[in-house]
Amino acid sequence: MSDNTSPAAADTTKPRIREKGRLMSASEIDRTLVRLAHQIVEKHEGSGNLGLIGIKRRGVPLAKRIAKIIEGIEKQPVETGVLDISFYRDDLSTAGPKPTVQAGDIGFDIAGRDIVLMDDVLYTGRTIRAALDALFDHGRPRSVRLLVLIDRGHRELPIEAQFVGRVVPTSSKEIIEVKLNEVDGTDGVLLVELAD
Ligand SMILES: O=P(O)(O)OC[C@H]1O[C@H](OP(=O)(O)OP(=O)(O)O)[C@H](O)[C@@H]1O
Numbered sequence: 001m002s003d004n005t006s007p008a009a010a011d012t013t014k015p016r017i018r019e020k021g022r023l024m025s026a027s028e029i030d031r032t033l034v035r036l037a038h039q040i041v042e043k044h045e046g047s048g049n050l051g052l053i054g055i056k057r058r059g060v061p062l063a064k065r066i067a068k069i070i071e072g073i074e075k076q077p078v079e080t081g082v083l084d085i086s087f088y089r090d091d092l093s094t095a096g097p098k099p100t101v102q103a104g105d106i107g108f109d110i111a112g113r114d115i116v117l118m119d120d121v122l123y124t125g126r127t128i129r130a131a132l133d134a135l136f137d138h139g140r141p142r143s144v145r146l147l148v149l150i151d152r153g154h155r156e157l158p159i160e161a162q163f164v165g166r167v168v169p170t171s172s173k174e175i176i177e178v179k180l181n182e183v184d185g186t187d188g189v190l191l192v193e194l195a196d
């Protein structure tokens with residue numbers, strides 16, 4: 001007799017994952033973002049021409065937090081924007097029409113600006129390639145640099161981040177789970193593994 005209420009029956013649609021360890025605590029994320037903010041200011045010799053763009057989802061709170069830290073350092077506002085690149089991923093069908101993204105979607109005019117794209121994890125690089133496509137549909141920035149909280153390797157494209165929270169060598173069975181308060185209700189970075 002089958003028992004549909006058993007845990008095994010209930011979990012068949014979810015990938016089985018095993019937590020292997022906590023890579024960063026909330027306070028380690030905070031300290032890392034302070035360091036990255038200082039590195040951005042140093043590299044750009046201030047923040048006057050900066051624009052920070054978070055890639056949905058977790059790049060958005062990262063951009064807002066770093067903007068706040070830079071504003072504290074430089075005592076002037078830093079513009080932030082949002083990029084939702086889901087329609088630009090090259091792993092989606094190319095048969096459909098390419099959507100037109102309105103300039104207002106990012107939140108500010110990127111022309112001539114020094115842009116720092118922000119995301120939580122850099123893996124194959126395909127999200128960032130798609131983000132660059134989307135970004136240049138909005139205008140021509142003076143420069144574009146990339147910040148990620150975690151670089152886990154396994155790149156499939158020639159894309160590198162200039163500002164990196166932590167490099168974490170991983171196997172292809174492992175997954176980095178970044179959790180941020182604004183999205184997940186808690187802050188932390190976990191290393192998990194897909195169970196066989
Ligand atoms: O370098 P890549 O191989 O492209 O992988 C990195 C991307 O994967 C994750 O996003 P995901 O697609 O899981 O969406 P989410 O941010 O909404 O969780 C992560 O937030 C990065 O954006």
Ligand SMILES: O=c1cc[nH]c(=O)[nH]1
Binds near residue numbers: 176
């Ligand atoms: O390990 C990974 C790979 C891609 N995106 C993530 O969030 N984690």
